[in-house]
Amino acid sequence: MSALEAIPAAESETSVLAVPGAHCAGCMSKIERGLNALPQVESARVNLTARTVTVTHDISLDDHALVEELAKIGFEAKRRKKENAKPFSAVKPLLGPLAVAGFAAMNIMLLSVSVWSGAEGSTRHLFHWLSALIALPAVAYAGQPFFKSAWGALKHGRTNMDVPISIGVIIACCLSLYEVIVGGEHAWFDSALMLLAFLLAGRVLDAMMRDRARHAVDALLGQAAEGALVLSEGGALEWIAAENLEPGMVMRVAAGERLAADGTILRGASRFDQSLLTGETDPVAAQQGDKALAGTLNVDAPVDIEVSHAGRDTTLAEIARLMEASTQNRSRYVRIADRAARLYAPAVHSLAALAVVGWLVAGASLYEALVIGVAVLIITCPCALGLAVPVAQVVASGSLLRAGIMVKDGSALERLAGVNRALLDKTGTLTLGRPVPDAVTLDTLSEAEAGIALALASHSRHPLSRGLADALMARGVVPVSLEEVKEVPGVGVEAAWQGVKVALTRPEGTTSMGVALAIEVQPTRLIPFADRLRDDAREALDGLAKLGISSSIMSGDNAQAVAQVARETGLTGQAGASPADKQAAIARLQAAGSRVLMVGDGLNDGPALAAADASIAPGSASDVGMQAADFVFVQESLSALPRAVRAARATMRVVKQNFALAITYNVLAVPLALLGYVTPLMAAIAMSASSLIVVGNSLRLVRAAK
Amino acid sequence: MNGLVLLIPVALGLGLIGLGAFFWAMRSGQFDDPDGAAARILIDDEDEDEPQ
Numbered sequence: 001m002s003a004l005e006a007i008p009a010a011e012s013e014t015s016v017l018a019v020p021g022a023h024c025a026g027c028m029s030k031i032e033r034g035l036n037a038l039p040q041v042e043s044a045r046v047n048l049t050a051r052t053v054t055v056t057h058d059i060s061l062d063d064h065a066l067v068e069e070l071a072k073i074g075f076e077a078k079r080r081k082k083e084n085a086k087p088f089s090a091v092k093p094l095l096g097p098l099a100v101a102g103f104a105a106m107n108i109m110l111l112s113v114s115v116w117s118g119a120e121g122s123t124r125h126l127f128h129w130l131s132a133l134i135a136l137p138a139v140a141y142a143g144q145p146f147f148k149s150a151w152g153a154l155k156h157g158r159t160n161m162d163v164p165i166s167i168g169v170i171i172a173c174c175l176s177l178y179e180v181i182v183g184g185e186h187a188w189f190d191s192a193l194m195l196l197a198f199l200l201a202g203r204v205l206d207a208m209m210r211d212r213a214r215h216a217v218d219a220l221l222g223q224a225a226e227g228a229l230v231l232s233e234g235g236a237l238e239w240i241a242a243e244n245l246e247p248g249m250v251m252r253v254a255a256g257e258r259l260a261a262d263g264t265i266l267r268g269a270s271r272f273d274q275s276l277l278t279g280e281t282d283p284v285a286a287q288q289g290d291k292a293l294a295g296t297l298n299v300d301a302p303v304d305i306e307v308s309h310a311g312r313d314t315t316l317a318e319i320a321r322l323m324e325a326s327t328q329n330r331s332r333y334v335r336i337a338d339r340a341a342r343l344y345a346p347a348v349h350s351l352a353a354l355a356v357v358g359w360l361v362a363g364a365s366l367y368e369a370l371v372i373g374v375a376v377l378i379i380t381c382p383c384a385l386g387l388a389v390p391v392a393q394v395v396a397s398g399s400l401l402r403a404g405i406m407v408k409d410g411s412a413l414e415r416l417a418g419v420n421r422a423l424l425d426k427t428g429t430l431t432l433g434r435p436v437p438d439a440v441t442l443d444t445l446s447e448a449e450a451g452i453a454l455a456l457a458s459h460s461r462h463p464l465s466r467g468l469a470d471a472l473m474a475r476g477v478v479p480v481s482l483e484e485v486k487e488v489p490g491v492g493v494e495a496a497w498q499g500v501k502v503a504l505t506r507p508e509g510t511t512s513m514g515v516a517l518a519i520e521v522q523p524t525r526l527i528p529f530a531d532r533l534r535d536d537a538r539e540a541l542d543g544l545a546k547l548g549i550s551s552s553i554m555s556g557d558n559a560q561a562v563a564q565v566a567r568e569t570g571l572t573g574q575a576g577a578s579p580a581d582k583q584a585a586i587a588r589l590q591a592a593g594s595r596v597l598m599v600g601d602g603l604n605d606g607p608a609l610a611a612a613d614a615s616i617a618p619g620s621a622s623d624v625g626m627q628a629a630d631f632v633f634v635q636e637s638l639s640a641l642p643r644a645v646r647a648a649r650a651t652m653r654v655v656k657q658n659f660a661l662a663i664t665y666n667v668l669a670v671p672l673a674l675l676g677y678v679t680p681l682m683a684a685i686a687m688s689a690s691s692l693i694v695v696g697n698s699l700r701l702v703r704a705a706k
Numbered sequence: 707m708n709g710l711v712l713l714i715p716v717a718l719g720l721g722l723i724g725l726g727a728f729f730w731a732m733r734s735g736q737f738d739d740p741d742g743a744a745a746r747i748l749i750d751d752e753d754e755d756e757p758q
Contacts, residue, residue, distance in 0.1 A: 025748035048742035095732055103725045107718060123710075130714065 018078045033075035064239040090207035097142040098200040104138030105193035112190040128180040128187045135189035161341040167379030175374045191683045199386045205389040207396045213406040228260040245310040253298045256461045258382040261310040268303035272296040278556045337389040348380040379673040384690040388658030392698040396651040404635045405703040412630030416614040416648035425600035426555035435529035455479035456493045456504040543642030582608035601625045647704040658694045663688040
């Protein structure tokens with residue numbers, strides 16, 4: 001931990017960078033050694049869980065330079081925004097309470113077992129006092145997560161699962177304390193703490209799952225440009241972060257870079273890939289005087305752009321505002337555990353009250369009647385019920401995570417289980433969202449041609465070159481060695497191969513996407529590119545249909561492109577939908593009684609993803625898309641859709657079984673409590689047994705995502 | 707009874723030491739990077755001169 005504890009000297013600072021590519025011990029040592037070798041770096045330490053590296057360095061080395069150094073070492077890095085530099089953890093605040101509850105429960109159980117096995121008189125009295133001394137501060141500390149949540153619900157006139165838990169624990173402690181003071185026979189401190197320990201263990205598991213999913217999603221984020229090289233009046237270039245860009249600045253955007261602000265093109269001409277913003281597949285040509293929007297990708301050539309809107313004023317920010325408004329719909333959803341608590345809490349509380357009244361009427365003393373009433377409350381305290389939902393969801397999410405589907409929170413599984421209608425975006429969702437070279441044309445290339453094409457393509461960062469290189473490498477093509485390689489911006493790559501001039505360029509006189517492979521003396525080969533349907537899109541859609549979910553396409557692309565995909569998939573589709581149109585379509589379906597699943601990736605899908613009952617985004621989605629979606633799947637295949645729905649439905653089945661088990665337990669235990677036969681020993685056994693059964697039943701979900 | 711006077715404080719004391727150790731570990735960041743801690747043991751320390 002020396003890296004974190006080192007006190008930075010006056011002229012050094014600490015930066016946190018995200019390195020999504022770090023995944024093993026080798027990566028860690030490469031990054032740490034590489035950065036430590038730099039003279040300006042005091043220390044560097046990788047956090048593999050959060051996929052970040054914390055660097056203490058001289059202020060002469062700025063974040064942008066650090067990103068470049070990491071790129072030299074071979075890792076793509078991204079500056080962390082200041083506000084989320086420190087990874088947020090949902091687990092940490094729960095670990096302390098869990099440790100205290102576990103410690104106290106074990107020690108009190110030690111004393112309780114002695115009492116149950118026959119300690120009497122002054123020994124029992126001493127043991128009860130010791131239990132009270134351990135239990136009261138422990139409950140006061142470890143019970144806080146429950147007390148706070150219960151108080152929050154009561155304040156708003158609602159009730160949740162934490163209300164009966166808190167009441168049960170507090171009443172058990174008060175009664176036990178009274179018993180200890182008057183030297184009574186039974187103390188329930190062990191039950192109270194065991195309950196807290198079990199429930200906290202469930203919550204910690206739940207929080208761990210959400211932390212894991214969030215780390216995985218955070219590591220994928222990073223497509224939006226975060227800044228730009230700004231051209232100063234002297235002609236020097238300076239990196240300026242997106243939030244500090246101002247209208248009037250001139251930014252130089254290289255090919256393959258995303259725009260950080262809206263603006264007007266001053267010099268140069270290029271084409272811009274707007275698919276994240278509008279869903280349109282084909283890049284849009286723009287030249288001097290035309291507008292270019294933040295979040296679009298500069299495809300062809302470097303251009304100088306004068307910033308017209310930056311930060312909160314961009315088109316991008318407008319979409320973000322639309323999204324905020326639509327998340328309100330989602331927050332109205334009541335989780336199944338809380339719905340159960342709404343029925344459960346009043347039932348057991350009135351049952352306990354009835355028991356007190358009943359015994360009083362039957363002639364018992366007030367003290368006896370109260371003891372029985374409290375015993376009812378303690379025995380019905382929803383230990384199994386409290387575990388029923390989180391444990392099932394944790395096991396199912398773990399299974400989904402192993403299958404490459406990240407679940408952002410437990411309620412998403414509940415909402416997904418109920419969907420009966422799906423809307424799918426086209427670009428990047430049904431299709432891969434990136435241009436792929438035509439397979440038939442690649443088949444016709446000779447070995448030498450393919451080798452030359454791969455060697456040329458690997459020298460360029462142009463999206464088409466990268467797509468070509470990926471496709472050829474996947475076919476096992478071996479690149480030839482080239483000389484005098486030169487990339488001409490806006491044109492292509494040229495080189496010499498065994499004395500022959502070769503080039504990979506933009507084809508002339510054609511409007512469709514493609515590259516031309518020119519080898520001297522031979523005819524030029526044209527390789528067309530197109531966005532392709534994901535491999536198993538049809539199977540995935542059939543899978544959804546079998547689950548009773550009817551799907552349709554909702555795209556921002558033009559009618560012709562949508563019609564083609566609609567034909568291939570056999571779905572109906574709507575073209576030219578704006579972000580607001582998509583949102584409205586969902587509202588219409590919801591009003592007609594459908595539960596809508598939205599699948600999309602772009603910025604333009606953000607509002608719809610937030611408004612739908614449940615939403616899924618591919619791992620290639622925009623930051624906004626991934627943050628708005630409940631689920632993110634990282635594999636190429638669309639089979640994640642039916643798989644996630646099946647897992648969600650299986651989870652709901654297990655949750656309902658768990659509820660049934662917990663209620664059966666109550667049906668058996670409550671009559672005993674009402675008759676006054678329940679002792680602390682019986683409560684302890686009943687509580688552990690019912691919890692273990694519920695956990696065991698939930699473990700059946702380990703293969704839910706298969 | 708005399709045995710208890712000694713044994714109970716010993717039992718509780720040992721438990722408290724464990725609890726204290728856990729809180730120390732949590733505060734000092736031992737649980738910040740469980741995956742990294744698992745992987746770090748595989749890194750070779752070839753260059754001993756490099757301070758960690």
